[in-house]
Amino acid sequence: MNVIAKPAALDVAAIRAQFPILSQTVRGKPLVFLDSAASAQKPRAVIDAMRIAMETQYANVHRGLHWMSERTTEAYEAARDAVAALMNAGDRSEIVLTRNVTESLNLMAHSYGSLLKPGQAVLISGMEHHSNIVPWQMLRDRAGIELRVCPITDAGELDMDAFETLLADGKVGLVSITHMSNVLGTVTPAERIVQVAHAHGAKVLFDGAQAVVHRAIDVQALDCDFYAWTGHKLYGPTGIGVLYGKRDLLERMPPFLGGGDMISSVSYERSTWAAVPHKFEAGTPPILEGIGLKAAIDWVQAIGYDAIAAHERSLVDHALARLSAIEGVHIVGRAQDRGGVVSFSLDRAHAHDVATLLDRQGIAVRAGHHCAEPLMGRFNLDSTARASFGVYTTLGEIDALADGLDRVRTFFK
Amino acid sequence: MNVIAKPAALDVAAIRAQFPILSQTVRGKPLVFLDSAASAQKPRAVIDAMRIAMETQYANVHRGLHWMSERTTEAYEAARDAVAALMNAGDRSEIVLTRNVTESLNLMAHSYGSLLKPGQAVLISGMEHHSNIVPWQMLRDRAGIELRVCPITDAGELDMDAFETLLADGKVGLVSITHMSNVLGTVTPAERIVQVAHAHGAKVLFDGAQAVVHRAIDVQALDCDFYAWTGHKLYGPTGIGVLYGKRDLLERMPPFLGGGDMISSVSYERSTWAAVPHKFEAGTPPILEGIGLKAAIDWVQAIGYDAIAAHERSLVDHALARLSAIEGVHIVGRAQDRGGVVSFSLDRAHAHDVATLLDRQGIAVRAGHHCAEPLMGRFNLDSTARASFGVYTTLGEIDALADGLDRVRTFFK
Amino acid sequence: MSDSFDDLRDLYQEVILDHGRHPRHGTRLAAFDATAKGDNPMCGDRVQVWLAYGPGETIAQAGFEARGCAISVASADLMAETVAGRSKTDARALFAAFREMARTGTCPACEASLSEPLDRLAPLSGVHEYPSRVKCATLPWHALIAALDGADKEASSE
Amino acid sequence: MSDSFDDLRDLYQEVILDHGRHPRHGTRLAAFDATAKGDNPMCGDRVQVWLAYGPGETIAQAGFEARGCAISVASADLMAETVAGRSKTDARALFAAFREMARTGTCPACEASLSEPLDRLAPLSGVHEYPSRVKCATLPWHALIAALDGADKEASSE
Numbered sequence A, B: 001m002n003v004i005a006k007p008a009a010l011d012v013a014a015i016r017a018q019f020p021i022l023s024q025t026v027r028g029k030p031l032v033f034l035d036s037a038a039s040a041q042k043p044r045a046v047i048d049a050m051r052i053a054m055e056t057q058y059a060n061v062h063r064g065l066h067w068m069s070e071r072t073t074e075a076y077e078a079a080r081d082a083v084a085a086l087m088n089a090g091d092r093s094e095i096v097l098t099r100n101v102t103e104s105l106n107l108m109a110h111s112y113g114s115l116l117k118p119g120q121a122v123l124i125s126g127m128e129h130h131s132n133i134v135p136w137q138m139l140r141d142r143a144g145i146e147l148r149v150c151p152i153t154d155a156g157e158l159d160m161d162a163f164e165t166l167l168a169d170g171k172v173g174l175v176s177i178t179h180m181s182n183v184l185g186t187v188t189p190a191e192r193i194v195q196v197a198h199a200h201g202a203k204v205l206f207d208g209a210q211a212v213v214h215r216a217i218d219v220q221a222l223d224c225d226f227y228a229w230t231g232h233k234l235y236g237p238t239g240i241g242v243l244y245g246k247r248d249l250l251e252r253m254p255p256f257l258g259g260g261d262m263i264s265s266v267s268y269e270r271s272t273w274a275a276v277p278h279k280f281e282a283g284t285p286p287i288l289e290g291i292g293l294k295a296a297i298d299w300v301q302a303i304g305y306d307a308i309a310a311h312e313r314s315l316v317d318h319a320l321a322r323l324s325a326i327e328g329v330h331i332v333g334r335a336q337d338r339g340g341v342v343s344f345s346l347d348r349a350h351a352h353d354v355a356t357l358l359d360r361q362g363i364a365v366r367a368g369h370h371c372a373e374p375l376m377g378r379f380n381l382d383s384t385a386r387a388s389f390g391v392y393t394t395l396g397e398i399d400a401l402a403d404g405l406d407r408v409r410t411f412f413k
Numbered sequence C, D: 001m002s003d004s005f006d007d008l009r010d011l012y013q014e015v016i017l018d019h020g021r022h023p024r025h026g027t028r029l030a031a032f033d034a035t036a037k038g039d040n041p042m043c044g045d046r047v048q049v050w051l052a053y054g055p056g057e058t059i060a061q062a063g064f065e066a067r068g069c070a071i072s073v074a075s076a077d078l079m080a081e082t083v084a085g086r087s088k089t090d091a092r093a094l095f096a097a098f099r100e101m102a103r104t105g106t107c108p109a110c111e112a113s114l115s116e117p118l119d120r121l122a123p124l125s126g127v128h129e130y131p132s133r134v135k136c137a138t139l140p141w142h143a144l145i146a147a148l149d150g151a152d153k154e155a156s157s158e
């Protein structure tokens, strides 16, 4: 197996050298990690930032009047600045730091959801992750908000005609939709979604958990109202997520969780809330995680999204070419605009068996419903295998996957 | 200044050697860190566990069929076992891992709170952290649940007569009370609280954020229904918290956040929930944080709570003796049973100025309302300064604090 | 890359491939005394087991329908083959022993009386090296036990 | 340990200790044209500022009540002393300059015309080394600006 990259726009070998885990072996074989869409590996810069914080500069933040606390507060708040810059937010106060994108979406369903009136609707799509389905179902069942689902085409793209029709009666208060499918790889037409939604009086929230890994996001250019993502997929640590919201909207929203840090004053009768974004950040924040995420963002910015996108395009093209050439492999999702995620099934073997047999060869792919059961149903599938790519993925690793699949297919005769 | 410990039951010098941060200087002075109640420093074991996970063994958990995911799932789930063992929970499924204790308490207010009926009440005490006040206020305002507050005595202890009276009408469905005050150091009589509450048909939830750092907790011996705490105060990382709940109660409770990992099946019409504890754990969990917390628990267990408690007693005795001897120092909270937290005010200087002038000498204490405004009001204070201790705190550091306060007092003439 | 499949065979032995592909008992029983479903929410595997009871406290016949991987289908099939004609008590003991074997690779404390049927299930013991696949192997057994219990709730492999 | 207090004086200069202990303007004005409160939720400091306007667009007099630390009281007192007799425009410009000084220690871009009043405020510039105390120093100014704006909402030092 050959894991030397044919360099695309970036020097993959140099990048790989920054990920200690990539030199591990698995079951005696060199690790071929093709499960980055579930969670990405962490570069040395992130590992070191967290370690150094714990070794030299750590205390609780925001309320400390001493040196350690002040320095740690600066380091933590620098994460907010880095996120704001990454997304081109108009103001750092528009960045709420959460636990993961799932919490960001739940925060929205509770807080923004409480501003919706019975009779209004939330519109999602047919290719959402459970995290962008279940919170809205719970809102529906709790508050009588209708839940609408925009269908997708056989190619796995959003059906924009249906989208417009579903908005036509003006009842949709919020569109909450993925910016990139974690199963199909489809990148949704965010600008058009915003334009059409706004034209019908609906606000737009994007689940950017996958998209932000592969594309530069400019929330002002998009003019979206909210945008959520999760740190651990962008080479950062677990335990931190992001919710961007336009300031005036965040200000109108009630808090979600109550506790320390999110208050202005507390008495038993009545409490008042801190200014945004702190109103939404109850309790000790993800301090070390913020420091790690800042390091991840700096690291991604140093590589640059142009280089990342170009590299990814070459990976996807190569993967589609190689996998399509294997008899019995069926690729799910053929969107025009797509990111570094390829789902497939094999005629002779169940996806779980495929994953295990690839794992036996050191190749890590995911298999299952990928937290998107309704989408599986749309394609009459129970599960697929999924290979997903990071900046460190090489064309050689995709060749290893293709060769591995060949073996699996032969093995299952 | 002399920071060599007179060894109590444990070898403080050896312990200190395991905390890289403790050899730092602050403003040119050796760091004297007396703000552990806000967040504790991290031992080498925790730093290494997280680093090594990122370097050698990381992937998303629970749904991965490949080696990295399986090993990471094992490592993460071992945190649940460690927590269960630490608290002597009857079953590992009774341990819900959250983001911090604030989230644990909000989970309770939303989920258990939704089982309470208008007319029922929640009983808290007069010495709660905002995190154990605000979620219940929000529940009150949302669902018409009464919020009762048990007064405390001038010594800063729970008024047990009033406690019983407040339960007498049988309307209290849940008692949510601190096991140790983060301001007064008071340890509340947990066994009696549970007995009295159960006798009146109320369930009991403890906010053990502080208590678990200083005492061995045995939830089965206590017979409490729920017990919550937070990882970063127990020498673990930020971003992870704990909610213990009796299994039958957890099973009756609806989920809180919706998303990946907490479902059994999802369709647009209806979703069904995973078994406890996963029902309460939506989205990618705090994987690295779980691994860090497990290391912290192992480390604490190796020292042993007996040694920790004995060491802490000697620190508190010494601190009370030294600080009381300084003219103009007023100690807030004189409970019989108390942990390693001492709040005080100085006649000549505001607590913020005290903190800054101590910081100038390298001594980190906290000053403010400590997220307990109503408690401050009870003692007619706006703020106090607070020194709080960890296993690594030495008697010499307490001497440094006392000497520093002397200087502050002289400085303010 | 090696041309032999030795490295893939530690889990997928021939008997598993065979039973996975051509299950002998993969049908619903026309007449049955008990049935139950099993469901692995993490991966979407589902199985339903039907039992026909014989004289005494025995299982005369077992059948199943499964939607899942080769391991779960093979396990269901080997289970159906193994429990047919055995007492309900034996079936429960076999489950306990099998679960131990699936988790650890062996069952040192297993009753000698179970050694013959356990041998038949032994090809599945390789799953212990693939913790996430243990559930695939035990899922049909959970459904079996649920059917024996007469439980009307779904079994889960957790 | 050193016996001198040199190390403590970089922030708490004599003038701050003095104004903190004995504020000259620490009272509510009997007759006033504007007032506003300021509130620092993170530490609990609170201040209220009263303004009496003079002819033209000037501030004739300022008074305050503060609950807080020496820094915030001294800052409020020095502010009241400094803005009295100045135009509202100057007071706003002074706030901008003072905020810059409190955050960074200097104000290189500050207008020369402000140098005299800024000198009076200079003892507070030491807060820039204590980021959490910057708010203590700027809180009274936030209240002042809120009073000038005729805002009825509370100012916060965030």
Ligand SMILES: Cc1ncc(COP(=O)(O)O)c(C=O)c1O
Residues within 6 Å of the ligand: A260, A282, A283, A284, A285, B037, B038, B100, B101, B102, B103, B129, B131, B132, B178, B180, B181, B182, B207, B208, B209, B210, B230, B371
């Ligand atoms: C008693 C008590 N409860 C709750 C909390 C909140 O903890 P966290 O911020 O980790 O949620 C704290 C600490 O800040 C505390 O001391």
Ligand SMILES: Cc1ncc(COP(=O)(O)O)c(C=O)c1O
Residues within 6 Å of the ligand: A037, A038, A100, A101, A102, A103, A129, A131, A132, A178, A180, A181, A182, A207, A209, A210, A230, A371, B260, B282, B283, B284, B285
């Ligand atoms: C599109 C999408 N949305 C939401 C999520 C949930 O992310 P997290 O588990 O970090 O909350 C994921 C990843 O699992 C995802 O791919």
